[in-house]
Amino acid sequence: MAAPLQLYCWRGDHGLPSVDADCLTVLAYAKFAGAPLKVHKITNPWRSPTGILPALKTREEGSFSQPSKIIIQLRKQKYNADYDLSAKECADTLAFVSLLEEKLLPALIYTHWVDAKNYVDVTRRWYAENIPFPLNFLLPNRIHGRQLERLRLVRGDPTLEPGEQLEKELYHDALECMTLLSQRLGSQKFFFGDSPSSLDAYVFGHLAPLLKIKLPNGKLQQHLNSLDNLRQFCTNILVLYFPSESREAPAKKVSNHADGGDFDNEPHKRRNQILSVLFAVGAMLGYAFLSGIITIKHTPARLEEPHVDEEEEEED
């Protein structure tokens, strides 16, 4: 048996095994197919072999980052969750994955990365708190910029500005897409009967973050919550395939609620206060020193050689 495959993905939170849709898709597929992966849950994409997350590292064929490619790799290693599907069901899988990518994904990007309130309150905050210093100042804004750019290009409108108009159009498509998925799922446990396939992994990956991460601007969430079978479908997968995460969820939620409250970052606040006072004092001293209000004189040097004074003046 070859060395285990290594999968790098974003760390989980909010009762999810990972916060990122692509990572969730891959994780779910690996569970469905029973692939023994060595999973590294990290918060620094620079430590992934491809520079982005998720990434699958194989011994022979290098590293892969797109979910579809990762799934193909796993399939090559004989971990195939779609083994029982008929040719027509494989065709349906391809079609519904396209539906997700074209209709739901733009709205998901919008709701997590572009909608100002959600981005500032939830997404940027999570990434800023979890990505190690100093990348946490850089990466969230970079991802934000990239996602906005992506929306612009996909919509074919270079002057696109986030706003009500755009939101309406994107959400209209996304709500329709969720309704269609719910109709297709019907009363079945998974999309193709009793065992999960790659389509289930994709749907779960895209919908689970919506279900679990509470957003201030939650129109998509409200709609998902009104579709009972889809909500049940995501919860089922979480309970069946990621039992450890769903058990952790309540504990985490409590801490989240505390975080959300007013006396929020009490420990952080104290630390921040001390840091800012130190910073201010440093800045004042620096200014005083540079502008010559305070000068440091090496008394022994001065006694011996008078020309040191000249040097100090030059520095001023």
Place this chain on the structure above:
Amino acid sequence: MSLAAEAFVSQMAAAEPWPENATLYQPLREDQILLSDCASSLAVQAYLRMCGLPVRVCCRANAEYMSPSGKVPFIHVGNQVVSELGPIVQFTKAKGHSLSDGLDDVQRAEMKAYMELVNNMLLTAELYIQWCDDTTSSEITRPRYSSPYSWPLNHILAYQKQWEVRRKMNAIGWAGKTLEQVYEDVSQCCQALSQRLGTQPYFFNKQPTELDALVFGHLFTILTTRLTSDELSEKIKSYSNLLSFCRRIEQTYFEEQDRDGQSGTSQLSKGPSLI
């Protein structure tokens, strides 16, 4: 089209019947139109013919700039202008012409999903081959796209468009693909369509839907367009049921209708035939 405008249009649309002088605008057929635009335009024409709605095809060099969404084709009906297949389907639905009313919920979900499959894979592949394959873009795409304009505008516009498409490919992760991989994707998409179609005459048995129009528009255009290499059309030719599907729609909705009606408009509406 914006949602508010869409709601308004559909209200207005419901009141008026389909006029005789409806017009569909597309770029010049002989010298200018590109594979992807031609496919979208043919899909809309096929859809309107399936609905039995007459439309006159009008070629304009500046069709892209006339369109409200910047994409061709668009139709001008009464005093309304609607572009692209999705909104046009909604628009005709508001006027009481629909092909997908007979489907149940699951079938409608599948129909929408397959339409997105065509948009996501076939259309993107066409754009990729047109603008990102260096031979095709320098020999066919840029000269055709810029044919109505004089120097230096022709170069500026063509490179601007190419730059935009390439950035889009970058954003959706297609930039790293090789031409071979793109052909592979097309093949995969055709296999899915072929599986779904099976031995039925149309995707949802006896009645054509907007999905049939969309698939026909793309496959027929690929089959009848000459590019720098034949590989794209070869991919489709290996699926015999898709070929006979194209032939069937061509016969039923283009040849027979043309024989019945005046032949003047028909010759304008569709390019070469498939035999």
